[in-house]
Amino acid sequence: MRPVIPYVVAALLFGAGVYGVLRRRNAVLVLMAVELMLNAVNLILVTADTTVRGTLPHGGQVFALFVIVLAAAEVGVGLAIVLQLYRLRSSVAVDTVRLDAAPASELDEPRLVRE
Amino acid sequence: MTGADVLLLALGAVAVGSGVLVVTTDQLVRAGLYLVVCLGAIAGLYLVLTAELVAWVQVLIYVGAVVVLLLFAVMLTRAPIGRSPDLNRPGLPAVLIGGGAGLGLAVLFADAFRFTKVDLPSPGNAEAIGTELFRSxxxxxxxxxxxxxxxxxxxxxxxxxxxxxxx
Structure with missing residues (x-):
């Protein structure tokens, strides 16, 4: 087994993920690209686990499992934020969110009545 | 070229190809389905690399749960079925940074490992992973x-x- 193959695959996947995060406007697609990057990191961890003998056996695979759990939590919270953004703005385009504006509740929120 | 190398090359080509399609396709739902292909190919890579527990966890959590969540989000945000022309931002900086990161890392890895060969450890390691997880x-x-x-x-x-x- 030549370890260069999975390493290069992981590097190219990471590049595709970076490209997707910078290129996409739709927030759900940005999350998909983030998943690609996390998977590239996982692939590197597992490959390193099989090719390098560390002091703790199977540390790489344990870390890969941890990263998978973290990714699941990240997707849960990320999708909650995306759905809330859609509820407030009727759009999930990330480049139309004004970071310097007042909170969305004071700008355009016809459904919720403020006291 | 051993059998493991051929499998790694084939699965890696599938993973990279569908990964590039995820970030370039015009159709939202298809991006999710290409993501399934990509994650499945990565699970196959884990199997070849003798990380069978990670492979099955990948299939369960990523392909099973995360992709379903993403497709739910696609539907709940009323994404159109079919081509969406407004999915992308200007591409030049993304191509520069993404291509630079990917190709740079690839060259770094290729230069670091060249064509060294490593013997695969024996498969069947769920028990070893569990022991290590609950010990260290x-x-x-x-x-x-x-x-x-x-x-x-x-x-x-x-x-x-x-x-x-x-x-």
């Missing part, structure tokens, strides 16, 4: 369970406007 990594494991609980509560509070983020 117990504290991170428990902290991770607390983090999952916090993420669950946070997702509920963020997504319910009547209990979250309102004074």
């Amino acid at each position: 990594w117990v504290l991170p494991f428990e902290v991770l369970s607390v983090l999952l609980l916090a993420a669950l509560v946070g997702a509920i509070i963020v997504s319910r406007p009547d209990i979250g983020s309102r004074p």
Whole structure:
């Protein structure tokens, strides 16, 4: 087994993920690209686990499992934020969110009545 | 070229190809389905690399749960079926940075490992992983369970406007 193959695959996947995060406007697609990057990191961890003998056996695979759990939590919270953004703005385009504006509740929120 | 090398090359080509399609396709739902192909190919890579527990966890959690969540989000945000012309931002900086990161890392790895060969360890390691997880990594494991609980509560509070983020 030549370890260069999975390493290069992981590097190219990471590049595709970076490209997707910078290129996409739709927030759900940005999350998909983030998943690609996390998977590239996982692939590197597992490959390193099989090719390098560390002091703790199977540390790489344990870390890969941890990263998978973290990714699941990240997707849960990320999708909650995306759905809330859609509820407030009727759009999930990330480049139309004004970071310097007042909170969305004071700008355009016809459904919720403020006291 | 051994059999493992051929398998790694084929699965890696599938993974990279469908990964590039995920970030370039014009259709939202197809991006999710290409993501399934990509994650499945990565699970196959894990199997070839003798990480069978990670491979099955990948299939269960990524292909089973995360992709379903993403497709739910695609549907809940009323994404159109078919081509969407407004999915992308200007591409030049993304191509520069993404291509630079990917190709740069690839050259770095290729230069570091050249064509060295490594013997694969014997497969069938779920028991070894479990032993290691509960012997050396117990504290991170428990902290991770607390983090999952916090993420669950946070997702509920963020997504319910009547209990979250309102004074």
